[in-house]
Amino acid sequence: MNAAKSSSLLTFPTSVFPKPLREYIEHGSSQNYPDDFVGAALLACLATAIGASHELEVNANWHEPTTLFIAIVGDAGVRKSSSLNYAMKAIRTRQKQQIQAHMLAIQQYDEQMRQAKANKDSCALPELPSGEQTIVEDATVEALIGLLAQNPRGLLNFRDELASWTRDLNRYRAGSDEQRWLSLWSAGSITYNRKTQAPLFVERPVVSVLGGLQPAVLSEVFGQGKSENGFSDRVLFAYPNPIARCVVKVSVPITIREAYASVFERLFALSHISDGDSEYAPHLIPLDHEARAAFEQWSEDYINRKINDPNTPAREKGVLSKLEAYLLRFALILHITAYVCKEEGSCEAISASSICRAMRLVEYFKSHYDKIAASSSPLPDTDKVINWIREKGGTVTKRDIYRAKVGGLDTQAKATAFILDHVGLGVLVAEEVPQKHGGPSQTVVHLLI
Incomplete structure (x- = not known):
């Protein structure tokens, strides 16, 4: 990093x-x-x-x-x-406290069941407490x-x-x-x-x-x-x-x-x-x-502008879209918590103050996402790899992928991991095909979409 x-x-x-x-x-x-x-x-x-x-x-x-x-x-x-x-x-x-209450309810259930059986009263059988x-x-x-x-x-x-x-x-x-x-x-x-x-x-x-x-x-x-x-x-x-x-x-x-x-x-x-x-x-x-105005302005400046930018990585766009929802969830949690602590006067509507405090949480978690993204191995450019396979007629070998270094898949291990991931997602099908003149089999990949 x-x-x-x-x-x-x-x-x-x-x-x-x-x-x-x-x-x-x-x-x-x-x-x-x-x-x-x-x-x-x-x-x-x-x-x-x-x-x-x-x-x-x-x-x-x-x-x-x-x-x-x-x-x-x-x-x-x-x-x-x-x-x-x-x-x-x-x-x-x-x-x-909940476990203790349940244990007490079970004891009462057992006693009621014992009495009902002793009296041979099937109508008095209690319901098992959940x-x-x-x-x-x-x-x-x-x-x-x-x-x-x-x-x-x-x-x-x-x-x-x-x-x-x-x-x-x-x-x-x-x-x-x-x-x-x-x-x-x-x-x-x-x-x-x-x-x-x-x-x-x-x-x-x-x-x-x-x-x-x-x-x-x-x-x-x-x-x-x-x-x-x-x-x-x-x-x-x-x-x-x-x-x-x-x-x-x-x-x-x-x-x-x-x-x-x-x-x-x-x-x-x-x-x-x-x-x-x-x-x-x-x-x-x-x-x-005021909270609505603040949220809409933030959403336009912080979320939409970045998502609409073609230079923003696809992975980051996905994170940004979820952070928009998280801002609202943070605002809800912070507002209600402040209300029960008497630091918000009403719980009838979310205040602009709660939205602003939620923005700080979004900025915090986004910075920690950036740390992880920067310190981890970069993910392959999925769209580039899929489009490349499509351009090749929808069928390529694993060797073709890592030799072409397409989308960041520049090693056999990376190509293998990508193929396994996308087989699991139903995007690719892979099969082992023997070579015509002997030698180890090849992994042949077929695009399904």
Whole structure:
């Protein structure tokens, strides 16, 4: 990574948060927890606490949920796990309370079942209670859908090592889980058909993702076709320069911890609305006049101008389009959090102040994306490679590709990786063809589009 890129890396803008959370992050620094890790993780926790209770309404056809996919990135030993645990303290407390309540409900169920059987009263058989929860770990997509049906407010999909999430995406059925996660990011309705039970349907699933990544596995997020289908564009990365480790000699004051916990208690207490068609419907919050003007100007200057520029790389265009949605999601989360902390006077509409604070978060995450893009191996120019194969009649060999060095595929390994990625995406078909005069077979590639 060059010096210019390093100097443009932004530190986490803790000032976007209300005072109790700013102070919590500041005291986390005394525990040797990087502000970037705690701040980014807090965003995902706040999104989870608000959940599906509120959405931002841009217009009748454009609603943004609180859903965030966040990865904190750093080498081993930089206190990623400790920082995550510090930020997640409040939602882990809620999870513990939910588990305790469920265990009590199960005990009552067992007692009622015992009495009903003793009295031979089949009409008095109780219904097995379904427990609420806030955090899921190591769940398949099918299990997650079932949990979302039981927890319509939403969930946090947490992985201490987030690489396990990306590795599991297509373990059972190539492509299907990844496509479901693309839909979950948009909070689009999702249905899971079961063989022996009624289908599961979640109308507006809200599930955020949080975890840590080591730099060495970043290619697993960007590779294997994930940049082409927009998966990696949906992940926000916090990748700060490392801070020096030191011995922790102080504790976080109880007043700071209680103020932090109080913010989450108030967020979890936010209610949803019910209508005739849905058991759980969100409150819709529009942009006020000034906020709308600020958002539209920013969208035109920061997003549209760059996307319309033919010199902007295709990969960056995908990231920019998702950052537009993220700006609105940040504004929603920050506004509601400020409201429960009495730093916003109303929750009837998103303010221009919340939009401006959200802009700072977008700039922060974009700078960390730029760091990753600059420090990782450049991805091939997919359009150039596909067009080149098309110009060659739609069929070429792997050797043809890397000898021509088309689209940055200047080695056999790069050409192999590209072919495997695009076979998985259904763009290419590859076959091993024996050579006429003996020798090793050749990989012949056929274009399907």
